[in-house]
Amino acid sequence: MGVFNLLKFPVALKLYLCTQCKSFRLKAPDNCLNSPGSMAVTWTTFNETESKVEYGLLGGRLFEMIAKGGATLFVDSGKEKRKMYIHRVTLTDLKPAATYVYHCGSDEGWSEVFSFTALNDSTSFSPRFALYGDMGNENPQSLARLQKETQLGMYDAILHIGKPACHSLFQDNARIGDEFMRQIQSIAAYVPYMTCPGNHESTYNFSNYRNRFTMPGQTESLWYSWNLGSAHIISLSTEVYFYLDFGQELIFKQYEWLMKDLEEANKPENRAVRPWILTMGHRPMYCSDDDQDDCTQFDSYVRLGRSDTEPPAPGLEDLFYRYGVDVELWAHEHTYERLWPVYGDKVYNGSKEQPYVNPKAPVHIITGSAGCREKTDRFNPNPKEWSAFRSMDYGYTRMQVVNATHLYLEQVSDDQYGKVIDSIWVEKEKHGFSAWF
Template identity: 90%
Template sequence: MVPVHAACALLSFVPLLVLGVPPIWTQPEQVHLSYPGVPGSMAVTWTTFNKTESKVEYGLLGGRLFEMSAKGGTTLFVDSGEEKRELYIHRVTLTGLKPAATYVYHCGSDEGWSDVFLFTALNDSTSFSPRFALYGDLGNENPQSLARLQKETQLGMYDVILHIGDFAYDMDEDNARIGDEFMRQIQSIAAYVPYMTCPGNHEATYNFSNYRNRFSMPGQTESLWYSWNLGSAHIISISTEVYFYLEFGLDLLFKQYEWLTKDLEEANKPENRAVRPWIITMGHRPMYCSDDDQDDCTKFDSYVRLGRNDTKPPAPGLEDLFYRYGVDLELWAHEHTYERLWPVYGDKVYNGSKDQPYVNPKAPVHIITGSAGCRERTDRFNPNPKDWSAFRSTDYGYTRMQLVNATHLYLEQVSDDQYGKVIDSIWVVKDKHGFSAWF
């Protein structure tokens, strides 16, 4: 029999013995989807904390479970915080999917599998009328709209989510653990529909490394800017942050502008614009806003809108470019409010008509939707907005959009403070698209 004092001595070593064995972290988590931009495909991204195989097993809903499988690759992401935490980011692209078919899937390896999820492959028809939820500035703390978005996504109300910058607040905090927690929080949305993103200012730490590593957008720019097609729209995602974080390279600003010009030229070729007449942009910091927080958009000479003259060479802004190529709708966030603008260009209103401002508007339509919920709360408005401000709300909430057809697009704002009430809605109607539509 072991003496009592000896048993106590042995027990005192138990925590050391437990702590001496590193935990095995092969369980997939933070599962999310994105659309690679190629019809019949879907990208699945997830995280583990030990290196494992990257595999997705899937099958048609109602068919044999997991009868198909696909393999992908793993990227080691070392966070730049003090602990230099290591995350393994797994990416697998599923191809040959049947348009509009629903698939059941799980991801991982024989060392651990995720929960079972399902998604509907995007319909690649140009007559498809996709439904979107869109918002920016959703945090890990006070994510007020999240529960409603989770439920509506799982009810099948959306085909795509657009997150227009600012995630988690902030993904790099606590050695990127806040990023992990946020990605777990949105899994109940992002594992079911493509979660399409653009970077915001809250992603800037360590040169946007958490953003660039965690998301898998189309193209070869580490998700900083890209474009893709869906239904009757060509959708462009940009980084407004290239105008503000020059320490990460002024060349990024000019590279994006050059890419954007070529992309808009291609989208405006008559044969392309005939098929995808709507051009929609999404970027974090707006060109216009009427908040009272002294942000870039509260100043007439906004960098995003007019460029920068303090760089060599001077950096071009985006308003003239978007106007020249007939961009129809510009989606923004950053301001923790919702604001709908009248059609605007050069700080002037160009409504279609007095009675029907959004029917054949003579300038792009801007929507700011940054009130999904974060620890910084909502912003306040300037009591004397300019003429282009049409509707404003400080309620927490998010925006819904449906691309109905080649001529009709519907937008509405949901107030989470008012239990999901629709507090604003418009139809944008365009018989003609492109630069000539302005005249």
């Protein structure tokens, strides 16, 4: 793709699905609509311009519809105090599964032409995802393969599980952030690009992350949930457990939000139509990497909480177990690791022969090897019994929520030219807390 004139033209584009907004508010504008048939387009300019998207159905009259939005001035906190305008326009009343052609900008300059397919709003829809974390500007090895597969229509949404740019968006007075957004444009301009914060986004109180990304809800993209097909997907911030200088109260606010969200998702009428509950967060509860990190050197704060806060901060493992979370997706470790169903540091397989058929605990997947300058990690040679499969290859994960009872996961090795090196079916006759017994 051509490089835009940075003085006038958009420098980064991103689409995301705007679904049910939550009532929780965290110093964020109400920029989400209560409509599942909507898509938001986000882009950046370095001068103040109008925020317009011209679009139309594929095969119809080009750009016959116009949507307008607004721009927010973002001043990076680096020495240069660089200014940029973050534009957001929401397209509404989209026809489910219809393909639209669009461009964004203003009469001062337009992006090139892109397309996207509006998400199917049926609960019987079988969405396909690519998921990964820790993909950066330097050595983004999996990027080319992901770009091609996205443009071939292989995915309905992308889950970037923390650490966009792999090293910090704020670096070089936020120019690294600009470059990363340009890199992912060839993916994010075509499918919803859903994110959660990672540890490298923490500088200036996560300001680059909070301003550059547009997720559902009103929590500045720090945590949120959305629905697709038969799945309820929750994105959370593991970083609230580590950057206490930004406010210990964030641990408790997120925990309260998660509890309310899970209660709502577990109402019988909701769990009946969206039985799968999936979570994504950057730092895993379990891992067997040999890097002296939080899940190898000591028990995970995310899993068990922190006793050094006042009051003590609760962890998330018991909460997720109590509300029957089915699959937990993580990154941070620059490897791929699949776990047996695990709870309380113990394995709870469905059976010896079929461990993922009616598992008795959540299934954890760590997928942080998409590629960045820190290279891949090494593994502890003696993992605990919950570690089922491990790979140091660069790569990413594919997932399909097939129906109410079947979910498929596979790991792609970019080192081995796209070979699928691991795969599982998770099969569940029932969901929720009672499924564990």
